[in-house]
Amino acid sequence: MKLRLVQWLVCPECGGGGLTVEPGRTERRRVHPGHFTDHEREIPGVDLAAGVEVEVLSGALHCGACRLSFPIRGGIPRMLPSGGRAGPPTGHRLTTIDTHEPAWEENFRDLAAPLQERDFLGRLVLDAGCGFGRHVLHAARYGAEVVALDNSVDAVESTWRNCGQLTHVHVVQGDLLRPPLRPSAFDIVYCFGVLHHLEDPHAAFRSLGDLVRPGGRLALWVYGPRAGLTRHVSNALRGLTTNMEPDELMRFSAWIARGLRVFSHTPYRVLNRVPVASQVVSHLPVHDHHQWPFDVVVADVYDRLRIPVRHWFTGEEIERWLTESGYADVHVTRRVRNNETFRAIGTRR
Ligand SMILES: C[S@@+](CC[C@H](N)C(=O)[O-])C[C@H]1O[C@@H](n2cnc3c(N)ncnc32)[C@H](O)[C@@H]1O
Structure with a gap:
């Protein structure tokens, strides 16, 4: 620290x-x-x-x-409130970041849009629910001073391992619902892929909103509605997996990840190269996760199958949350990569 x-x-x-x-x-x-x-x-x-x-x-x-x-x-301040529980183990506890892998940066830029590289320069930024630090790395590279917060031991320790050497990165173990952070301190707070996994996402949203300074930005990425096969298969699997022991679930996730590689990622990669098929492929149940290293796919599968809570939001709902909390210039954009998700951003009045 x-x-x-x-x-x-x-x-x-x-x-x-x-x-x-x-x-x-x-x-x-x-x-x-x-x-x-x-x-x-x-x-x-x-x-x-x-x-x-x-x-x-x-x-x-x-x-x-x-x-x-x-x-x-x-090196990490452990600042969970009394009675607050550390988050459960995450699948990414062993994930290291290949810092030269362009897919990580593309992913960050995609989720952070319309924020651009220049918006981060010299800013104080919070990564809320940092996971293993894949986004922290790029916000810091773009010149921000980044505080990375997560309640899971695995997450903060892997972020520390991946990004703790950077001069402008700080890692804190704490709860989004009672964050150990000064209100109205941050120029940018971003929270990618977290709110839909929380028991009370609206309470977490309000708590994050209070950390942004007037004139600062709050950027979110959340799941949109899921329908059909994806929803049924994942709900059925999670009925089996949320109670598995971590090691057992990790082995199970590796098998699922192998299946996804063969039946989903590889067809996507091949079809995506064919001019007409590439127009159609985004509507098929195949996934753009082909770009990630295998251990990242395993860890993502693990996290999806472990987490007991999942919410699905509509764009209108997220827009209302932001405007009701005193955010202006609110933009919610639909992002479809096989599944529907939403990016949202607003400026605190
Ligand atoms: C699906 S991961 C996303 C990680 C990261 N944002 C990314 O995109 O790679 C969700 C993260 O939120 C963290 N998390 C869940 N509940 C939390 C809470 N109440 N306080 C802080 N972090 C939390 C989990 O530990 C996990 O690392």
Whole structure:
């Protein structure tokens, strides 16, 4: 954990901002002064002249208001509210990112649209429900200071492994519903592929909306309505799988992923190259996941089959949420990649 993260943290229990860090094990990391724009101000933990920054690998954060403490383990502040449960294991606990793989960046740009690379430069950004950090990497590469939040141990540890070395990435374990983050602090909050898996997505949406500063943007990507075969097959499978042990489910997911490769991804890849067929292929039950490495497909299948909750939204519903929460310039766009989903973005008044 970098010491400058504290300015954006609050106690998830009482909301107090007076947190102090008690460092245990620390490490000095090289930083390039060019990473920092404000050279006049003293930046906590950073020695610009020496080009080093202190990283707190273990220790604790103490709340001056309610006296609660939160451990820092493996470089990550663990800030779940009391009584809050860590999220379950995720399939992506072993996923590493091939940082040269263009598909990751295309996916980020696609979900973040209409936000573009230049919108991230110099901005404070929250990745809400960061998973293994596939989007964190690109927001940081585009010049943002990124806070990556997730309630799952697997997720925050894999994001740390994949992106924790980057100067402008901070990883926090916390709950979206009671985030340990300062209200109205962020220029951009994005939340991709998360709300539809929560018990109370509207409550999580409101909590995210409060983190955006006036004039800042909230960007979402959620599932749209599912119909027909996809819905029935996935519901039937999940009836079997939500109670499986993690190892058993991982093996099962690997078999499903092999089946998808043969019967869905490969036909897609082949048909997509044929001029007329490529027009038709997006309407067939084959999937564009052919572009992902096999371990990513396994992990995605695992996560889909493990998660007990799934909501489907309409574009109107998401638009209403944003406008009712005081967001202007709301745009909801339909995105169809085999299934219907929605991208939504608004600017906080
Ligand atoms: C389907 S994954 C999406 C991950 C990432 N956004 C991506 O697109 O790769 C959903 C993520 O939301 C996280 N999550 C679920 N409920 C959460 C909560 N209440 N607070 C924080 N994170 C949560 C899960 O642990 C998981 O990493």
